[in-house]
Amino acid sequence: MGNTLILAEKPSVAKNIAEALHIKGKQDGYFEGNNYIVTWAFGHLLELYDAKDYDSKMAKWRMENFPFIPASFQYKVKSNPKNRTKPDFGAQKQLKTVHSLMKRRDVESIVSACDYDREGQLIGDSIIYKQKPSKPVYRLLLNEWTPEGVKEAIGKLKPNEEMRPLLHAGMSRQWADWVIGINLTSVATLKFQKGKGKALNIGRVLLPTLKIIYDRDEEIKHFKPEEYFKLNATFLTKDEQTYEGTYVDNKKEKFKDRASLDQIQQLIHNQQATIVDKQVDKKKEFPPFLFNLSNLQGFITHKYRGWSSDKVLKVAQSLYEKKLITYPRTSSVALDESLVGKTAKVLKVHSEGLPYQDEIKFMRTKRVFNNQKVESHSAIIPTYLKPKRLTRDEEIIHTAIKNRFIMQFMPVAEYEQTKIITKIQDEQVKGHFLSKGKVQLVEGWKKIENIESKDTILPKVNQDDQVEVKGSKVTSHMTKPPKPHTEKTLLKVMETCGRNVKETDDSEEMLGSILAGYSIGTPATRAETIKKLKDIGYITTDKKNLVCTSLGNRLVETFPVKDLFDLEFTGRLEKTLSDIEKNKVPRNDFLNLVFSFTRESVEQIKNEQDIIINEVSSTRKTNEVLGKCPLCGQGVVETSKGFGCKNWKKGCKFTIWKNDKFLATMKKKPNKTMVKSLLKSDVAYVKGLTSKKGKKFNAYLRYEKNKDNDYFSWKMEFKK
Structure with missing residues (x-):
C-alpha cells in the first residue's frame, strides 16, 4: 500500500496532524509513518515576482515606466526579508523537501491541508502545482485541529479541483493588490513626495480605512455643541415615598428654550398630580451572538488596555494551532447545523465544575445553529480539549471565547420594566412627566x-x-460630538462597509452585509490594515482612540483617485471576490476591471498638478555634542548603540553603552541628560532606579576611569 502525502500550512499544524494519525517518525522537514507523510510550508513559500523580475528597467522608478501590468503573473521562492535580492534559505530548502516528497514513487496521492480559506488555498496550490503533479490531489477541509477533527476530515477528503473558485478568488485578490499597490504607490511617490525615503503607500484596503478615520475626525472638528434643557420633578406619594419624573411634551424631553421650562416649573410648584398610566412589562435580554473575528477583536481591545486587533488575531491563531479553538478568521456569528452533536460535547466538557453548572442546558436554537448565518466558517468556539498551560494573553482570549459560548446555553436574562406617567392637575401644563423603573x-x-x-x-x-410635587429642577446640557474611532468601532464599519455603524452585535442588517460579502478587507486582513496605517504614519493612537496624522489628512485631501477612498467602490471589489469564491463571477471580469482602473488612475495622477503631500527630510542630522570626552577631550555624541567619543577611530575607548549591564540591573538605560551631567559635573542624579526587591529609589552615579586601564566603572552614592 502506498503513502499519502499531506501538506500543512505551518509546522505546528503538521505536528497536530501527525499526532492525530499516531505518526512517530520525525525526519528533516516531514513526519512519516502509518502510510502517511506529513510535511509543511511556512505560510507562503512562494511570492509574486517583483516588477524588476519581469523587466530590468523596472529596477528604478521612472514615471514613463508606469502603468506596468505583467502579461502573466509569475511566482518565485519567497525573498529573504533582510536581503530582497536573494531567496529565503529556509523557504527554498522546505520547497525542495515538499517537491522531492511529491516525486517519491511510494507517494500515491497528495492532500492539501492548508487553512480552509482563499489564502490557504493559494498557499497549498502554488506549492503543489509548481511541480505539475501527475498524482491525484485532494483537499482536507476542517475547522479545528483536534485529533477527532483531523480523523473525521481525512475520511471526507474532496478532490482539489472542486476548490478552483476559492483559488481563483485568492489569486485575484493577490494580483489585484499587487497591480494597484505597485503602480499607484510608485506613481504617487514620484508625483507627490519630495526627498527620498519611505514610499507614499497606496493600497486598495488601506485608503478607504484611512478615510473612515478621517471622516470621523472631521465630524468632531466641525461639531458645534448646542445647549438644551430638561425639567425634572420629584413626586411624593401618600406613603411618603418619592420618585423622579422627566417632563415630556410632544414626545420631546430636550428643549432648546429654557424660558418655557422655567414657566412650567413655576406652574407645577407644590401642585397636585395624578398617575394617569402605569405599564409593567417583562423583557427578555438575549446574550450577544457568538464571536466572529471582528467582534472578538472589538470586545478585547475595548475591555483590555494595550491590546490591538493584530495582537488579538495572533493570540487566537496560536490557540487555533494548539487545537483549543475553532478557525478564528471567520465572519460568522452562528454555527453550521451539522455541528449540533459536536457542540453538545464541547459544552459538556467546559461546563464541568462551574458554580452555575445546573443552569446550563444544551438546546438547538436558530440563534446558535443557523446555516443562513454561516459564511464559509462557523463562529469561533472552544474545542472539546481543555487547556493545560496557557500564557496570560492566551488565557484572556480563550476565556472570552469560552464564556461567550457557554452564555448561549444559560437561561435568558429577564427584567421587569415599569413606566409611570404623571400628569399635573393644572391644565396650563400640556405635557406629562415620565418615570422609568427597571428590576432584574x-x-x-x-x-x-x-x-x-x-x-x-x-x-x-x-x-x-394622587401625588404631590415635592421639588423640581431645570438642568442645562450640551450636545456631545461623536466619539473618535477605536479599533472596535472601526472594525465594525470595515466589516459592514459602513452600511450599519450602530454598535449592536444583534443587527440583522449587519449580518446581511457580511453574508453578502460587502466589506473592507477580510476578517484575516483588517487587523493588518490598521497596524499598517499606524506603522506608515497615516494614523496614530491616543489612548484607545485612532486619529489621522497630518500626513494622513494631506493624503485624503489631496490624492486625486477618489474611488480608492470610497467605501462602496472597495466594498464592490470585495463583494466580487466573494462571488468568484462562490463561482458566480469569472475572475477575468474582476481582473480586467482592476487593470483598467489602475491604468486610468496612473494617467489621472500623471496629469495632476505637482503638489507635495509628503516631504522627506534628506539632510542628515548633525549629531549633538553632549560634552567633552574625559580621556581625550574630543566631543561625545549619541549613536544607535551608545554615547561615545568621536575619536573612536583613533582608538579612544570612552563609551557608555545603551544596554549597560550595571544600569540594566536597576531597570535603567542611560539618556542624554544623564550623559551631559556626567561629562560636565562628573556626577548625575538619577531618579527611578529599581532595587532587587522591586522598590524605586534615587541615587547619585559617577562613571570613573579605572586606575590600571582605559575602561570605566560605575560608582553609586547617596547624599542627604
Whole structure:
C-alpha cells in the first residue's frame, strides 16, 4: 500500500496532524509513518515576482515606466526579508523537501491541508502545482485541529479541483493588490513626495480605512455643541415615598428654550398630580451572538488596555494551532447545523465544575445553529480539549471565547420594566412627566461574566393615585460630538462597509452585509490594515482612540483617485471576490476591471498638478555634542548603540553603552541628560532606579576611569 502525502500550512499544524494519525517518525522537514507523510510550508513559500523580475528597467522608478501590468503573473521562492535580492534559505530548502516528497514513487496521492480559506488555498496550490503533479490531489477541509477533527476530515477528503473558485478568488485578490499597490504607490511617490525615503503607500484596503478615520475626525472638528434643557420633578406619594419624573411634551424631553421650562416649573410648584398610566412589562435580554473575528477583536481591545486587533488575531491563531479553538478568521456569528452533536460535547466538557453548572442546558436554537448565518466558517468556539498551560494573553482570549459560548446555553436574562406617567392637575401644563423603573428578575447568562444590571426601583403606586410635587429642577446640557474611532468601532464599519455603524452585535442588517460579502478587507486582513496605517504614519493612537496624522489628512485631501477612498467602490471589489469564491463571477471580469482602473488612475495622477503631500527630510542630522570626552577631550555624541567619543577611530575607548549591564540591573538605560551631567559635573542624579526587591529609589552615579586601564566603572552614592 502506498503513502499519502499531506501538506500543512505551518509546522505546528503538521505536528497536530501527525499526532492525530499516531505518526512517530520525525525526519528533516516531514513526519512519516502509518502510510502517511506529513510535511509543511511556512505560510507562503512562494511570492509574486517583483516588477524588476519581469523587466530590468523596472529596477528604478521612472514615471514613463508606469502603468506596468505583467502579461502573466509569475511566482518565485519567497525573498529573504533582510536581503530582497536573494531567496529565503529556509523557504527554498522546505520547497525542495515538499517537491522531492511529491516525486517519491511510494507517494500515491497528495492532500492539501492548508487553512480552509482563499489564502490557504493559494498557499497549498502554488506549492503543489509548481511541480505539475501527475498524482491525484485532494483537499482536507476542517475547522479545528483536534485529533477527532483531523480523523473525521481525512475520511471526507474532496478532490482539489472542486476548490478552483476559492483559488481563483485568492489569486485575484493577490494580483489585484499587487497591480494597484505597485503602480499607484510608485506613481504617487514620484508625483507627490519630495526627498527620498519611505514610499507614499497606496493600497486598495488601506485608503478607504484611512478615510473612515478621517471622516470621523472631521465630524468632531466641525461639531458645534448646542445647549438644551430638561425639567425634572420629584413626586411624593401618600406613603411618603418619592420618585423622579422627566417632563415630556410632544414626545420631546430636550428643549432648546429654557424660558418655557422655567414657566412650567413655576406652574407645577407644590401642585397636585395624578398617575394617569402605569405599564409593567417583562423583557427578555438575549446574550450577544457568538464571536466572529471582528467582534472578538472589538470586545478585547475595548475591555483590555494595550491590546490591538493584530495582537488579538495572533493570540487566537496560536490557540487555533494548539487545537483549543475553532478557525478564528471567520465572519460568522452562528454555527453550521451539522455541528449540533459536536457542540453538545464541547459544552459538556467546559461546563464541568462551574458554580452555575445546573443552569446550563444544551438546546438547538436558530440563534446558535443557523446555516443562513454561516459564511464559509462557523463562529469561533472552544474545542472539546481543555487547556493545560496557557500564557496570560492566551488565557484572556480563550476565556472570552469560552464564556461567550457557554452564555448561549444559560437561561435568558429577564427584567421587569415599569413606566409611570404623571400628569399635573393644572391644565396650563400640556405635557406629562415620565418615570422609568427597571428590576432584574432573572440574571441568567449575565452570571458568567458578573455583568451587573443597575436597578431603578419605583415605589408601589397604582393608576389614578394622587401625588404631590415635592421639588423640581431645570438642568442645562450640551450636545456631545461623536466619539473618535477605536479599533472596535472601526472594525465594525470595515466589516459592514459602513452600511450599519450602530454598535449592536444583534443587527440583522449587519449580518446581511457580511453574508453578502460587502466589506473592507477580510476578517484575516483588517487587523493588518490598521497596524499598517499606524506603522506608515497615516494614523496614530491616543489612548484607545485612532486619529489621522497630518500626513494622513494631506493624503485624503489631496490624492486625486477618489474611488480608492470610497467605501462602496472597495466594498464592490470585495463583494466580487466573494462571488468568484462562490463561482458566480469569472475572475477575468474582476481582473480586467482592476487593470483598467489602475491604468486610468496612473494617467489621472500623471496629469495632476505637482503638489507635495509628503516631504522627506534628506539632510542628515548633525549629531549633538553632549560634552567633552574625559580621556581625550574630543566631543561625545549619541549613536544607535551608545554615547561615545568621536575619536573612536583613533582608538579612544570612552563609551557608555545603551544596554549597560550595571544600569540594566536597576531597570535603567542611560539618556542624554544623564550623559551631559556626567561629562560636565562628573556626577548625575538619577531618579527611578529599581532595587532587587522591586522598590524605586534615587541615587547619585559617577562613571570613573579605572586606575590600571582605559575602561570605566560605575560608582553609586547617596547624599542627604
